[in-house]
Amino acid sequence: MRDVAIIGIGQTKVGEHWEKDLRHLSLEALQAAMRDAGVEHVDALYVGNMLSGELTGQEHLGALVADFAGLRGVEAVKVEAACGSGAAALRLGYVAVAGGLADVVLVVGVEKMTDATGPEATAALAMAADADHEVAHGLTFVALNALLMRRYMYEYGYKKEDFAPFTINAHANGMNNPYAMFHMKVTPEAYARARMIADPINLLDSSPVADGAAAVVLAPADWVRGSGKPVIRIAASAVATDTVAIHDRRDPLVLEAAALSAWRAYQQADIGPEEVDLFELHDAFSIMAALSLEAAGFARRGEGVRLALDGEITPQGRIPVATMGGLKARGHPVGATGVYQVVEVVQQLRGEAGANQVPDARVGMAQNIGGSGATVITHILIRDC
Amino acid sequence: MSLPSKNWRLRNQRYRLVGEICEKCGAAIFPPRDVCPECEAPAQTPYVFSGRGEVYSYSTVYHPPAGFEKYAPYTVALVRLEEGPMLTAQLTDVAPEEVHIGMPVEMVTRQIQTDGDEGVIAYGYKFRPRMG
Ligand SMILES: [Zn+2]
Numbered sequence: 001m002r003d004v005a006i007i008g009i010g011q012t013k014v015g016e017h018w019e020k021d022l023r024h025l026s027l028e029a030l031q032a033a034m035r036d037a038g039v040e041h042v043d044a045l046y047v048g049n050m051l052s053g054e055l056t057g058q059e060h061l062g063a064l065v066a067d068f069a070g071l072r073g074v075e076a077v078k079v080e081a082a083c084g085s086g087a088a089a090l091r092l093g094y095v096a097v098a099g100g101l102a103d104v105v106l107v108v109g110v111e112k113m114t115d116a117t118g119p120e121a122t123a124a125l126a127m128a129a130d131a132d133h134e135v136a137h138g139l140t141f142v143a144l145n146a147l148l149m150r151r152y153m154y155e156y157g158y159k160k161e162d163f164a165p166f167t168i169n170a171h172a173n174g175m176n177n178p179y180a181m182f183h184m185k186v187t188p189e190a191y192a193r194a195r196m197i198a199d200p201i202n203l204l205d206s207s208p209v210a211d212g213a214a215a216v217v218l219a220p221a222d223w224v225r226g227s228g229k230p231v232i233r234i235a236a237s238a239v240a241t242d243t244v245a246i247h248d249r250r251d252p253l254v255l256e257a258a259a260l261s262a263w264r265a266y267q268q269a270d271i272g273p274e275e276v277d278l279f280e281l282h283d284a285f286s287i288m289a290a291l292s293l294e295a296a297g298f299a300r301r302g303e304g305v306r307l308a309l310d311g312e313i314t315p316q317g318r319i320p321v322a323t324m325g326g327l328k329a330r331g332h333p334v335g336a337t338g339v340y341q342v343v344e345v346v347q348q349l350r351g352e353a354g355a356n357q358v359p360d361a362r363v364g365m366a367q368n369i370g371g372s373g374a375t376v377i378t379h380i381l382i383r384d385c
Numbered sequence: 386m387s388l389p390s391k392n393w394r395l396r397n398q399r400y401r402l403v404g405e406i407c408e409k410c411g412a413a414i415f416p417p418r419d420v421c422p423e424c425e426a427p428a429q430t431p432y433v434f435s436g437r438g439e440v441y442s443y444s445t446v447y448h449p450p451a452g453f454e455k456y457a458p459y460t461v462a463l464v465r466l467e468e469g470p471m472l473t474a475q476l477t478d479v480a481p482e483e484v485h486i487g488m489p490v491e492m493v494t495r496q497i498q499t500d501g502d503e504g505v506i507a508y509g510y511k512f513r514p515r516m517g
Contacts, residue, residue, distance in 0.1 A: 123450035133416045134473045137497060138453045139461055146444035147463050154486050198444045247463055247471040
């Protein structure tokens, strides 16, 4: 196996892009990443996407994006793992370069969601859950997370407002990210007043439906060593799975796949959670942020919310999360999210995170979750100097 | 999507709560999955659940997906069956503010989904409060 480096990053602003479709969004992100990497050709393209068929009537994104980007002939496929599609595409790109099957690989995550109506998007997102045993009973993605949040509050004695720090931190960080969908400060009062979607989850606990694309260029780390630029190495790449339906889990409040994926990643990188400088977690809902912090070893069971209440998740805290806004403020174009997370970790490790810069960040972790925890993909990036 | 063929395939579990029992370790399994989640042995022996259980968690849905608009708001729950497994279902015959974790419930058969005004109606299990 070869060491793999991320040599280029690119992203579009997340939001409602009336004037751009899947092709244009992908192109904008991948051209930015290739410019940043200084490459004009790639050996393979992996496109992470969840809902292009359902929401835009277009599948076959590997060939589509390759053709549109002037990469005709290149190896290209779409990768799908629900909301974990972006990191799944990165995982395949990593495998190809690490295994020596390709040298320069382009990974793009893209999603176009705002052409659909709210109920259509809600129904489409629910396809990540168990169609026959969850969705058929009227469960939405929000409702599934609401079931977890209610039980969490019951078992550990938290109040609804105890979850506010996750939202407040994400939006405070999003204010300084030009690519973020939202640039608005959220106060505890605004959180308390937010409209209920599926109680106890309100609008500000939830990440928004959005359009966006992000891209990275991978190459053997040896190619860039000694170039004078910081080498951002993929020190770990680990996937784990769990039951698709929440009701089939032994203990729904433990994200077993998140724990498995994180601990496999720690093993590969030969580090522990205490060495991680920032954690781009999958805060599609506040409860997911809490459960991810616990699964990845940053908090004990039932103490993920406590960590946030103690101020430890801000850029100055012990384990900064959602440092560029996370899924809530940057936005959650589902199949693109996993790549956005990694792009943001690279920004942090390069020291290009501006006002949200985590001081001396050297080790960054990104964890992308498909469904309500059924596919979890963790990447650890380390800056080698 | 409420396809007639799918409704027919799922009829035993949806109408009568028929799951499976593992002949090897005795685990009761619902929804049926043909491989025991406890010991990984093949498990295809039908087993009819009592339909009694209690609420593990619940939520009231105000923003329904396409196909469920006319039911909203409705309350959904994770129900722990007395035989052990948990399932996901809607609660019925109860006001949202009366639901609590640990509430005893029992299964009833109700309409669970429709495809538009002219479409197929799917029936299946819901749960209502149980006395005593
Ligand atoms: Zn068994």
